[in-house]
Amino acid sequence: MTIGGHGTDGVERRGLMFVLSSPSGAGKTTLSRMLIDRMPGLRMSVSATTRAMRPGEVDGRDYSFVDKATFGAMVKADQLLEWATVFDNSYGTPRAPVEAALSAGQDVLFDIDWQGTQQLREKARADVVSVFILPPSAADLEKRLHSRAQDSDEVIRKRMSRASHEMSHWAEYDYIVINHDVDEAFAEVQSILKAERLKRERQTGLVGFVRGLQGQLQG
Numbered sequence: 001m002t003i004g005g006h007g008t009d010g011v012e013r014r015g016l017m018f019v020l021s022s023p024s025g026a027g028k029t030t031l032s033r034m035l036i037d038r039m040p041g042l043r044m045s046v047s048a049t050t051r052a053m054r055p056g057e058v059d060g061r062d063y064s065f066v067d068k069a070t071f072g073a074m075v076k077a078d079q080l081l082e083w084a085t086v087f088d089n090s091y092g093t094p095r096a097p098v099e100a101a102l103s104a105g106q107d108v109l110f111d112i113d114w115q116g117t118q119q120l121r122e123k124a125r126a127d128v129v130s131v132f133i134l135p136p137s138a139a140d141l142e143k144r145l146h147s148r149a150q151d152s153d154e155v156i157r158k159r160m161s162r163a164s165h166e167m168s169h170w171a172e173y174d175y176i177v178i179n180h181d182v183d184e185a186f187a188e189v190q191s192i193l194k195a196e197r198l199k200r201e202r203q204t205g206l207v208g209f210v211r212g213l214q215g216q217l218q219g
């Protein structure tokens, strides 16, 4: 994957793939929206899905809502960077927008499950930074799924019964954030992104930058 661009300080930097995963309802969509609003240089990856649109969701913003045949054709044409079946529906990351954003020096934010994270890691290990969001308790998780008021009781039951399995993948992630308070969790996730952007190996323009500084000192 071709990755490169300029950091906000003008030093060339490799774009990174910032992944948030969690059991359903722990808060990754909420945290993703806050990150996109408040962190310049970060683009959301809009997944394709065969699941039905929820009230308030917008096609092309929250997901690209496609039928099963279209999703199958995208898989066949290798248009998805990763894909998985979650809660009986297919979800996948369209490849082209991600590659375009990374090539333009932007970081890309993914709200995907553990299966997708594993696939991204296999493809671009050095560029993936993964964060697993945990709920403070099972009771809070259930309350959040109900308070979102977008899924039937049957769907919520399914998601609660999958939560333990989803959570069993926590140790595969680089960072773990417990989402007690949304502002605190946001501050933690934001700190991770800021620190990862400054990693020496990501700042590919540093050699030239430091040489320039040394030239100024000598001249």
Ligand SMILES: Nc1ncnc2c1ncn2[C@@H]1O[C@H](COP(=O)(O)OP(=O)(O)OP(=O)(O)O)[C@@H](O)[C@H]1O
Binding pocket: 022, 023, 024, 025, 026, 027, 028, 029, 030, 031, 144, 145, 147, 148, 179, 180, 181, 182, 183
């Ligand atoms: N720290 C928090 N305290 C209380 N409620 C929260 C907190 N974080 C998120 N919520 C609420 O919990 C509900 C679920 O959050 P959200 O939709 O972000 O979860 P999610 O992990 O993206 O779920 P899914 O995987 O199903 O998309 C939302 O109504 C959101 O406003």
Ligand SMILES: Nc1nc2c(ncn2[C@@H]2O[C@H](COP(=O)(O)O)[C@@H](O)[C@H]2O)c(=O)[nH]1
Binding pocket: 021, 022, 023, 024, 047, 048, 051, 082, 083, 084, 086, 087, 091, 092, 093, 111, 112, 113, 114, 115, 116, 117
């Ligand atoms: N592997 C992928 N998982 C994805 C993708 N887009 C979303 N998801 C995950 O699916 C579940 C359910 O999402 P919901 O919007 O129906 O609540 C959640 O864990 C998402 O993170 C994707 O492109 N690939």
